[in-house]
Amino acid sequence: MTRRLFIPGTGGCFFHDAAGNAIGSVLDLALDHQSDFLCEHDPDPDVLAPRHTSGRKDASGNPIEISAAGSIRAVYGPFFDQVHPLSTRKVYMFYNYDWRLDLRYNGERLWQMLQASGGGQPWDIVCHSQGGLLLLWASILAGPAQFRRFVRRIVCFGVGMQGTVNAVEALLDGTSLAPRVAADAATVRSWPSIYMMMPRWRLRIPGTTGVEIQKSSTWKKAGVLAPGADLRAGISESLLRRAQAWKAALDNQTFEALSAIERFVVVQGDNINTWARAPAFPRLPDLRHRDGENVVRGDGLVPMDLTLSLLPHAFRTSLQSIATAVPSHTWMCSDQNQLDLCERIFASS
Amino acid sequence: MQDVQALRPCALRPCALRPCALGALASLVFCLATARSAAAACVCGQATCPEVGVDEDNHTDLNCARALIGQTLPDSDSDGIPDACDACACAANPLDEDTGRAGQCPAPPAPEPVDPIRCIDGQVVGIPSHATVWLLRPQTFAFTRFEPDTTKLAAGPELLVLTTLGLDRCTTIDVGGKPSVRLIPTPWHWRAAAFASLAFSLPGFDLDGAGGLSGGLDYRFPASGWSLGPSLHVMTLLGSTDPTPLLLGLGPRLGAFDLIALTPFVQLDALHDFQPSYGVWITFDVGALEDLGVEVERIGRLLN
Numbered sequence: 332m333t334r335r336l337f338i339p340g341t342g343g344c345f346f347h348d349a350a351g352n353a354i355g356s357v358l359d360l361a362l363d364h365q366s367d368f369l370c371e372h373d374p375d376p377d378v379l380a381p382r383h384t385s386g387r388k389d390a391s392g393n394p395i396e397i398s399a400a401g402s403i404r405a406v407y408g409p410f411f412d413q414v415h416p417l418s419t420r421k422v423y424m425f426y427n428y429d430w431r432l433d434l435r436y437n438g439e440r441l442w443q444m445l446q447a448s449g450g451g452q453p454w455d456i457v458c459h460s461q462g463g464l465l466l467l468w469a470s471i472l473a474g475p476a477q478f479r480r481f482v483r484r485i486v487c488f489g490v491g492m493q494g495t496v497n498a499v500e501a502l503l504d505g506t507s508l509a510p511r512v513a514a515d516a517a518t519v520r521s522w523p524s525i526y527m528m529m530p531r532w533r534l535r536i537p538g539t540t541g542v543e544i545q546k547s548s549t550w551k552k553a554g555v556l557a558p559g560a561d562l563r564a565g566i567s568e569s570l571l572r573r574a575q576a577w578k579a580a581l582d583n584q585t586f587e588a589l590s591a592i593e594r595f596v597v598v599q600g601d602n603i604n605t606w607a608r609a610p611a612f613p614r615l616p617d618l619r620h621r622d623g624e625n626v627v628r629g630d631g632l633v634p635m636d637l638t639l640s641l642l643p644h645a646f647r648t649s650l651q652s653i654a655t656a657v658p659s660h661t662w663m664c665s666d667q668n669q670l671d672l673c674e675r676i677f678a679s680s
Numbered sequence: 681m682q683d684v685q686a687l688r689p690c691a692l693r694p695c696a697l698r699p700c701a702l703g704a705l706a707s708l709v710f711c712l713a714t715a716r717s718a719a720a721a722c723v724c725g726q727a728t729c730p731e732v733g734v735d736e737d738n739h740t741d742l743n744c745a746r747a748l749i750g751q752t753l754p755d756s757d758s759d760g761i762p763d764a765c766d767a768c769a770c771a772a773n774p775l776d777e778d779t780g781r782a783g784q785c786p787a788p789p790a791p792e793p794v795d796p797i798r799c800i801d802g803q804v805v806g807i808p809s810h811a812t813v814w815l816l817r818p819q820t821f822a823f824t825r826f827e828p829d830t831t832k833l834a835a836g837p838e839l840l841v842l843t844t845l846g847l848d849r850c851t852t853i854d855v856g857g858k859p860s861v862r863l864i865p866t867p868w869h870w871r872a873a874a875f876a877s878l879a880f881s882l883p884g885f886d887l888d889g890a891g892g893l894s895g896g897l898d899y900r901f902p903a904s905g906w907s908l909g910p911s912l913h914v915m916t917l918l919g920s921t922d923p924t925p926l927l928l929g930l931g932p933r934l935g936a937f938d939l940i941a942l943t944p945f946v947q948l949d950a951l952h953d954f955q956p957s958y959g960v961w962i963t964f965d966v967g968a969l970e971d972l973g974v975e976v977e978r979i980g981r982l983l984n
Contacts, residue, residue: 345971356973404968408938411967412815414839447748449764479791593791599855601862602903639856651797652860654853656903665905665937667813668865671844674811679794 333455333483333677334448337410338426338441339402340460340489341524342508342661346385346429347400354387354397361512367397368514370431370521374569376576379436384429399427406662409670410457423457430461431522433573435580438468445469445481453483455677459664460632461524463490467581470588478588485589486596486673489660491633493641494530496606499544500615501525502566503555508661520562526574531581532641535608545574553613586642590649596676597650598669599638600630600657607634632660729756738765799850799861809847815840818966819875823947823959829883830957832917834890836877838963844869845897869898869907879917888919894961896933905937911961913945925949927957940964 346355355367369386372378387395402425404411410423426444428437445454458466466485470478500506502525505516519525526545533541542549547568550556557565589595604626610616629635635654639647653672657663732755738744744765753762759772797806819838824831845868853862872895879890892915898907911933916926931945943961948954 345973353970353973356971359973401970403971404965405937405939405971408965408968409813409815412817412965414814414816446744447764449754449769451763451769483791591790594794596797601855636856639858639860641856647856647858652855652858653797653863654855654860655863655865658904662905662937666900667842667869667938668900670813671811671865672807672863674813675807675809676797678811679807 334452335423335677336426336454336456337402337407337423338428338456338458338462338465339407339430340458340462340661341430341528342403343406343430343459343462344399344402344427346397348385348387348395348397351400353400354385354395360508360514365515365518368431368518368521370523372433372523372570372573376569376572379433379439381429381432381436384432397429399429401425402427406665407459408665409667410664413670426462426465428465431524433523434461434464434527434577435468437524438465439472441465442469442472445473448481453479453481455484455486455673456482457486457488457664457673458490459488460490460660461528463487463492464528467492467584467586467589470586471580471584473588475588475591479591482592484592484594484596484677486598486676488598488663488669489600489630489633489657490597491528491638493532493634493638494528495632495634496530496534496609496615497632498525498528499530499534499609499612500606502529503613503615517563520557520566520570523570523573526566526570527577529574531578532637536612537610543578545571545578547571550613555613584643586646590646594676594679595650596653597639598653598655598663598672599633599635600660600663601628601635601654602656603629603631603659605629605631605634607637630657630660630663729754730758731755732760732762734762734765738762797861799852802849802851804848804850804861804863810844812841812843815842817963819877819961819963821877821959821961823945823957825955825957829881831882832879832888832890832959833882834877834879836875836890838873838875840871840873842869842871865900865902867900867902869900871896871898879919881920886920888917888921890915890917892916892927898933898935907933907935907941909933911943911945913947913961915947923952925955926951929959931961933961935963938965939968 345353348354359367366386370381371383372381383394383396385395385397387397389395407425413423426441428440448454456466466487473481501519503516505514506519507513529544534544535541547556550566550571555565557567605628606625607627608625610625627634627636639652658666663669731752733752734744734748734750736749738749744762748762748764753764755761755766756763756769757766757772759766763769795806797804799805816837816839818835820833820835822831822833844866846866848866849864851862852859854860872893874893875891877890879888880886881888892913894911894913896911897909899909900907909932911931913929914927915929916924918924926949927947928950929945929947931943933941933943935941941961941963944958945961946956946958948956
């Protein structure tokens, strides 16, 4: 008997404060409560837990901390309401996490949750976007034998295993999570997860033969490295070090644990032009102007071929890859067809 | 951040939320269908097994998750290490904490090989061709009979079953140097639903029960969240409505992103000279209001 878990992606959860009051819904971002979403982390990249999870303060000036309270139904609707012929066995649980924090922190928490759930009933897991990166990290912490105890099958939708140029754009210009729902650049620059999702491939930008975008010299040369703590002036050097640590940790991985489970399926969108290079830096052109050699096929955020081709050979041959047309990276799990596909994969053995 | 104690099945969370807005009937049906036991089970198939408490040392020495500290958990092999932290929960290995897990216990068996997902002659093999999906969700509808005092507003749960019509098509393509299946899902699906609702008459607020069956076809537009297709229903009203009708209806159903579907319909009363009426079904996921920061639970408390 297996259980089912859904791990949402970036922006996939909203937040509550300790008293349970809703804070940080997409409506708050739409109403420009940007400071509610500011994070603060230790300069030491090995300290994974955040110092503060919100810029909000109470009447006494004490910081208010916020935490993930639930997943966004709008983009994961088909997975929310499923029942299995009036049984409760196949209902998807959602792993709610603060998608702004260090990927290693959330991945470690995920592994702890899997352990705490017991190994008698392994999980079938569906993950979207950043959720898959947490699973990568959990599998590294677990190792093949332990991971296999707790996880049976995985279906990943649009997981940027090599990162995405859109993360660079988000750090430079802010990001739009939905129409009229945008996070300012200064807000995004306090989120370590975005730094860690920058491309792990050598990014081609004009005037270079390819750079490691995680290197602070790249940003310093472009004049977009914050001289102090003011993230309105540029990106954070200390959070950039977290991106370097993440890249270094993954570059040496063979993902043996993911190869050891019964089935690991990667589903990627292939119908939307997606950045593979940075056509300008530090300014990036508007998304509507993607064209030419700078874009490849993908889901608008994850470049399809690049993501697979840069994986270790053994891992690449062990996974199963499916390409399909999607509405967009954000909305790919809102399609009933994807729930159908997961049910078929989980019913197949 | 939530801990494991805060992790709940998604379907459980709305139990306190939706029904407040949709009525006690929805609450009962929805929560009965989704309730589950929180008790941990012995992992090796026994009905009972010893239990051990998890303390700080277990966290340090056995790598037990911090979230487990303070809990009493099953220990299937009676080696003093709770199953949740035991490298080999079904064979005693009390040295687990000192000598490393891998050497003390055989690794779990390797999974049985499964057929790879492939595309052969345009058909997907390696997974079943169809999946049947069951959903339980709220819906509302309204209709009038072209006569005074015949307007009804209703809300309640809908149990929905969906499956595909026809087979997916596919091709084999190269993705990053790896042969991959390019999947073209079949656009046609059929659905059938049973619903039970509380219906209010306007004006007057007389209360009826409404129940029935609906079904239809959906065409899902590729790479979009939109669907369109014909929908049929048969429905009756029990309570203040006299004489009791048997309503047969038909209309087009337009759905968007699994969040909302609108079905304008016309219907005829098969028991009373095929008297016509018209209305609209609205299937709406009220839980999505939480995405916008609207606390459905709080609204429900206000309504109560």
